Amino acid sequence: MYSCGGRIESFRSGFDRSLPCALQIGQLVRPLSCGAARASRGCCLHGSGGGMMSDGNRLPLSELLRPQQLHDLTLSDHAIRRLQQMLDSRLPLNMVFHGPPGSGKTSAAKIFLTGWPGFDLMQINGAMDAGIDTIRDQLSGFARSPFSDSEHVKLCFIDEADHLTKSAQASLRVLIERCSDKCRFIFAANEIGKLEQPLRSRLKAVDFTIRFANKDKAQDRYIGNIAGKLGELGIKFNRERLDRIVSVYFPDLRTIANEIEFEFGLGNSVPATDAA
Numbered sequence: 584m585y586s587c588g589g590r591i592e593s594f595r596s597g598f599d600r601s602l603p604c605a606l607q608i609g610q611l612v613r614p615l616s617c618g619a620a621r622a623s624r625g626c627c628l629h630g631s632g633g634g635m636m637s638d639g640n641r642l643p644l645s646e647l648l649r650p651q652q653l654h655d656l657t658l659s660d661h662a663i664r665r666l667q668q669m670l671d672s673r674l675p676l677n678m679v680f681h682g683p684p685g686s687g688k689t690s691a692a693k694i695f696l697t698g699w700p701g702f703d704l705m706q707i708n709g710a711m712d713a714g715i716d717t718i719r720d721q722l723s724g725f726a727r728s729p730f731s732d733s734e735h736v737k738l739c740f741i742d743e744a745d746h747l748t749k750s751a752q753a754s755l756r757v758l759i760e761r762c763s764d765k766c767r768f769i770f771a772a773n774e775i776g777k778l779e780q781p782l783r784s785r786l787k788a789v790d791f792t793i794r795f796a797n798k799d800k801a802q803d804r805y806i807g808n809i810a811g812k813l814g815e816l817g818i819k820f821n822r823e824r825l826d827r828i829v830s831v832y833f834p835d836l837r838t839i840a841n842e843i844e845f846e847f848g849l850g851n852s853v854p855a856t857d858a859a
Contacts, residue, residue, distance in 0.1 A: 644847070645840035648812055650690040655808050657687060657793055657801040657834055666691070666789070670698055673735040677759055677768045679744065679783065681775035682791030685837030688771040691791075692740045695769060702730075703737045710743040715750040718758065726758055726766040737766040744770035745777035752782045759785050793834040802833045809843070820847045 650656050653663050653670065669675040675695060680688035696704055705725050707717060722739060731737060741747070747755070759768055770786060772778060793801055806829050813820050824846060832838045 644816075644818070644844035645837070647816060648809060648840045648843065649693075650687055650808075650836070651694065653691065653694055656691055656791075657805055657836070658691075658789070658791065659797065662789060670695055673698060675738070675767050675769065676787045677763075677785060678789055679770040679772060679775060679778065679786040680789050680791060681772045683835065684773055685835035685839075686791040686793070687836055688791050689742055690836075691789075692742070692769045692771055695738060696740060699735075699738045703735070704739070705737075706740045706742065708742045709746040709751075713746045713748050713751060715748065715754050718751050718754045723754075723758055726762040729765070731765075736764075738769065739766055740769045740771070742771045743773075745772040745774045747778075749779060752779045756782050756785060798833070802829060805829065805833065805836070809839075813843075813847070818847055 653667050656663060658666070666675075680691055682688060696706065705722065707722060712721075726737065726739060741755075755768070768786070770778070775783065775788065806826060809829070810820075810822065810825065813825075820843075825843065828842045828846065829839055832842060
């Protein structure tokens with residue numbers, strides 16, 4: 584039986600003793616993939632679709648409105664161009680995306696994740712796996728492993744990185760340097776100040792904070808993107824009310840999405856008059 588450091592799923596029903604065991608191994612045992620094994624230990628491994636597939640009709644509208652491409656983000660044009668170049672080349676810098684909650688940090692990282700083969704990427708949530716044991720037992724083996732689905736570097740995303748313990752951060756400093764030829768790291772943090780300076784110095788900081796001088800331009804672009812997505816989804820909406828929601832809550836994209844979902848329907852078309 585095959586195992587990848589995780590549990591093994593066995594299926595004992597339907598065993599025909601008249602057949603050689605080797606012919607029935609596929610019926611008896613279904614090996615748990617490396618990705619599923621990691622997920623069972625608290626590590627979420629995403630495939631080429633950026634996450635587990637789900638029936639679109641069951642997804643909340645707020646999830647459907649999540650940025651799917653880099654140009655959907657509220658970053659500057661220059662930052663988007665540089666990130667797009669990294670994504671196209673599959674050779675990103677080690678980075679930390681930081682800024683207020685709901686500003687698109689996790690969405691940006693997930694856009695990168697969609698560009699990597701399933702066994703060449705890993706995702707960890709620092710709020711759940713904050714200690715050195717996670718780094719030593721799970722992430723280190725992934726980053727150091729010579730096995731890969733392609734000739735490109737592997738990618739590890741650590742969300743909620745500002746919850747990582749000091750010992751975990753110290754271990755990551757060493758890992759980033761030793762695995763620079765095999766793996767790149769993207770961190771997301773609301774409070775970058777909670778990351779130790781020696782770790783921060785090894786990462787390119789990308790600030791998702793919207794500056795006052797750029798707010799109007801970013802807000803107008805965001806409203807246009809959201810209006811287009813609502814139209815593609817067949818959701819009827821009142822444009823004046825949409826503008827008002829965005830102007831009140833921008834740049835908290837997550838809150839805006841939740842407010843839009845509340846106002847214009849939970850995944851179903853709602854007449855514009857209902858939103859008045």
